[in-house]
Amino acid sequence: MKEWVGKCQNCRKDIYCNDGFIEALVQDDHSLLCFECAESDNDKHLRTLAASPNQTSPSSSAQG
Numbered sequence: 001m002k003e004w005v006g007k008c009q010n011c012r013k014d015i016y017c018n019d020g021f022i023e024a025l026v027q028d029d030h031s032l033l034c035f036e037c038a039e040s041d042n043d044k045h046l047r048t049l050a051a052s053p054n055q056t057s058p059s060s061s062a063q064g
């Protein structure tokens, strides 16, 4: 059984619940974050931790 539970707070993708398993992470404020966004968010944190002051960023990313 598939039931719509909400949208990803980041990419606004529809999130469904499959037999009790929600296809997203439910955060402390009860907002939903799809796994893709959750992974990229973790990746961002790791990159921030690994960032070295000597590195130059080739391009600036747009903030959405």
Ligand SMILES: [Zn+2]
Residues within 6 Å of the ligand: 008, 009, 010, 011, 012, 013, 033, 034, 035, 036, 037, 038
């Ligand atoms: Zn998302």
